[in-house]
Amino acid sequence: xxxxxxxxxxxxxxxxxxxxxxxxxxxxxxxxxxxxxxxxxxxxxxxxxxxxxxxxxxxxxxxxxxxxxxxxxxxxxxxxxxxxxxxxxxxxx
Numbered sequence: 001x002x003x004x005x006x007x008x009x010x011x012x013x014x015x016x017x018x019x020x021x022x023x024x025x026x027x028x029x030x031x032x033x034x035x036x037x038x039x040x041x042x043x044x045x046x047x048x049x050x051x052x053x054x055x056x057x058x059x060x061x062x063x064x065x066x067x068x069x070x071x072x073x074x075x076x077x078x079x080x081x082x083x084x085x086x087x088x089x090x091x092x093x
Contacts, residue, residue, distance in 0.1 A: 011036030027058040028076040
């Protein structure tokens with residue numbers, strides 16, 4: 001029998017992986033496609049999500065964060081955008 005209390009979502013797996021990598025801040029465009037990850041960020045409370053207006057801005061914000069704090073940062077594009085990639089970009093000084 002299925003027990004919803006023991007269900008692990010894909011968003012929770014992504015959030016846990018980013019936490020293990022030491023990511024404290026993630027930047028991106030809010031989209032229906034990344035809502036499960038954003039929900040997991042909010043539930044787990046270890047990664048702060050900063051919304052950007054566009055993918056380029058998210059990448060620049062992640063780059064500036066990584067350079068100014070010497071910490072890991074990631075930017076995730078919205079997959080529904082026509083020219084967006086499906087992989088996250090990583091920065092670390």
